[in-house]
Amino acid sequence: MPYEIIINERLCHGCNDCVIACPKTVLCRDDPENMIIIVKSGKARIMKSELCDGCGMCIEACPVRAVRIIVPAQTEG
Numbered sequence: 001m002p003y004e005i006i007i008n009e010r011l012c013h014g015c016n017d018c019v020i021a022c023p024k025t026v027l028c029r030d031d032p033e034n035m036i037i038i039v040k041s042g043k044a045r046i047m048k049s050e051l052c053d054g055c056g057m058c059i060e061a062c063p064v065r066a067v068r069i070i071v072p073a074q075t076e077g
């Protein structure tokens, strides 16, 4: 199960810092075609979330703490 990234559209002001910080190009602001989660125009969006490795750099980069990651549950056995 992949990581799930959530951007709080109420907090996001579209500064682009999370987009720049992501080494996997999971986040974008300007490509509405491939996005998985749609937020208001000009705000951060999630695309190709299957590439996310949960590094957390987007969370650290966001000045308003708008990015959250849900870590997949570990299955045992």
Ligand code: SF4
Pocket (backbone or CB within 6 Å): 005, 021, 022, 023, 024, 025, 026, 027, 051, 052, 053, 054, 055, 056, 057, 058, 059, 069
């Ligand atoms: S956790 Fe890392 S790989 Fe995933 S979206 Fe954030 S910066 Fe990109």
Ligand code: SF4
Pocket (backbone or CB within 6 Å): 007, 011, 012, 013, 014, 015, 016, 017, 018, 019, 043, 044, 061, 062, 063, 064, 065, 066, 067
């Ligand atoms: S760093 Fe935060 S405020 Fe800036 S675009 Fe990303 S989610 Fe929005």
